[in-house]
Amino acid sequence: MNNFFLILGHSYMSKLKAKSFIISTIIIAAALVLLANFDSVISSFTVDEGSRVAVQDETGKLYEPLLEQLEMMNSEIQLKPASESTKEIEKKIESEEYKGLLVLTESSDGLPQALYKSNSLSESAVTGELQAALQNVKSSLAAGKLDLSGEELSLLSAPVDFEKEALLEGAKSEEELSQARGIVYVLLFFIYFSVIAYANMTAMEVATEKSSRVMEILISSVSPVKQMFAKIIGIGLVGLTQLAVILGVGYFTLIRKKDELVGGFFEGFGFESLSLSVIIYAIIFFLLGYFLYATLAALLGSLVSRIEDVQQMIMPMTFLIMIGFFISMFGLGSPESGFVTVTSYIPFFTPMVMFLRVGMLNLPVYEPIIGILVLVVSIALLGVFGARVYRGGVLLYGKSNSYKDIKKAIDLTSKK
Template sequence: MNSFWIILFHTYLTKLKTKSFLVTTLLTVIIVLVLTNIHNIIDLFDKNAGKDKVAVMDQSGQLYEPFKQQVKSINKDIQLTFYKGSEKQAEKLVEKGELSAVIQLRTNDQNLPEATYKAMSIADSSLYTDLQTSLQQLKTMLAATQIHLAPAQLLKLYEPVSFHKVALEKNAKTEEELNQARSLVYVLLFVIYFAVIMYANMIAMEVATEKSSRVMEILISSVSPIKQMFAKILGIGLLSLTQLAVFLLVGYYSFTRNMESLKGGFFGVYGFSNIPVETIVYAVIFFILGYFLYATLAAFLGSLVSRIEDVQQMITPMTLTVVAGFMIAMFGLGKPDAPFITATSFIPFFTPMIMFLRVGMLTIPAWEAIIGILILMATISILAIFGARVYRGGVLMYGKSNSFKDIKKALQLTKNE
């Protein structure tokens, strides 16, 4: 048993000290900090401090003030100024960056407003949309005045329609609970996806590297291949938990410091507060089981190759399976109760992502989640037993190997031992 722990901690510490691990961790931490400080970074490079300055040229002489009121009600960060200079002068100010845009207001033959919007680029659709919406509301108001609609009648036109959502299912989640669950599901799907892609590939590469350097011949004389396989799986697992802990701590610290500026974006819609404890428990369970499922699969696939160049080709089907599960889960975020989502949640290679999606988004019977967990545990056990036999023979195979026919050869070598 001592040899098992020696290999486990050797794998963990060796990978922990590698430049690739340190660089990857550092770059990911930087990305997390950038995402949680995005508004501060934008304001740093924005000389207008996030406010758009727009010059208004009113050819009618009567549209500026009501237009300004409409713009203010839609977006307070748009600063309108009445411009009395020439059109060419206004365009030069836009070119110099002193103005974000210039808008020319006029009336048509029906005495209704229309406008021309000029900016260095029309890629900023948000500013254009806000100005267009403001002008549309002003046009509606003036048109209502022409047909002699009273203010109370005009208010009825703008009054939002009453549309209530009622879930008939017993103990169904509220809209707020769904948004919170969607946020956690969304994050966990990405965590599982990248963890499997990164760490399962790392396990396969680790086995192939040792085989290519002939280190495996020394190891199998003192430690059984089965111990080696599970020691590497747990060693890389500890490594992944270490890296994820760093990401979560940095992300949580940065998020709490910038919560006020982030609440209007993604985090404002998909909040992380008041998430049920059982949802977090399921998240941990499905993440751990998902890791062991694909890690076991990657270990014995890696044992079939003796050249590092062949690793990617050998684990490509596994990678495509992860991608397929991820894409199905992305579709399921919008329709978690679709029969297709229900069916695929019981397919073991999709269960970690899709069953958790259903648990987080829906109120499903507890037995469905338990069956999903049992299916995963049974699949991991089968893969572990079968994978250990393949691994035991696979580590003795050398030469070019890029075909799944080598699984049969590995099993034959195991029997002959």
């Protein structure tokens, strides 16, 4: 047993000290800090002159109404009446003194139309605000032509009242569903990328030791099965360590800026109403998903003799993770569909699809428990099968990129 913990500790510490682990953790933590301070960072790069737009009002009556509409929209666009010629203004646009030139004219029916000139058409935010403001001006002018009052115009353009009511007791409201969809979306991405990264790390670890012939030395002192599970658990602990660091940075960053983050992005993604049960389920399904795929990755990694063959060997496993992720993305819009329900009990898809259903719906307690039991049984069965393949696979050398080698590995295990 001492050898088991020795390998486990070595797998954990070697990955913990690896530059790739340190750099990736720093990058993710920095991204969280940047996300929390995103508005401050963007505002620091904002230059007032960058939103200045020159206006040529050929009608002589559209500039003031347009300016009023932009003020009502709290727009940061600064309109400046153009006194220079068009060519002079275009030169100023090229030198970035102006963001663009807006030419206002009238159509044959007396309604406003516009031409916007700029260095490129990539500034969709500026053109979108200008178009929306001009649309309001057009609506007001059209209402005047039709002798409509302001109240009548508001009544005409007001959205229809459309309420939704769930008949099932305890069903989530539209607002709760929207918030749940946001937080589940974020956590699904985390589970998806984490499982891929750490499962791949497991396969690479096995293949690296085998290609360097270190495996032959280890086999003489420690059984291959102990090696496999020591590596899986060791790399799993690396994942938990990275998760703890990231969550710690995220927690203290959000606590420090909790007053500034009320509403907007923070509220839209459901972080204000994040429940403890969702976090617990996310951790459970992340761990079970990792152990399921890490066991499979260790099995596949033991069949290759060269590091270059690892990606080809584990590609079908990666596709399984991707399929589970895509099903979950589909389920965000239709979490109650029969297809999503059925696939949530298929072991290779359960970590993400069942978590989606738990986060989006008010499921009976037995459904996620069944999903957890399905994963636990699948991990146990795959562990038994994987141990047999691993025991013989580590003794296979030479070119190996075929799944037929699984049979060879089992035959070697039987002969031992």
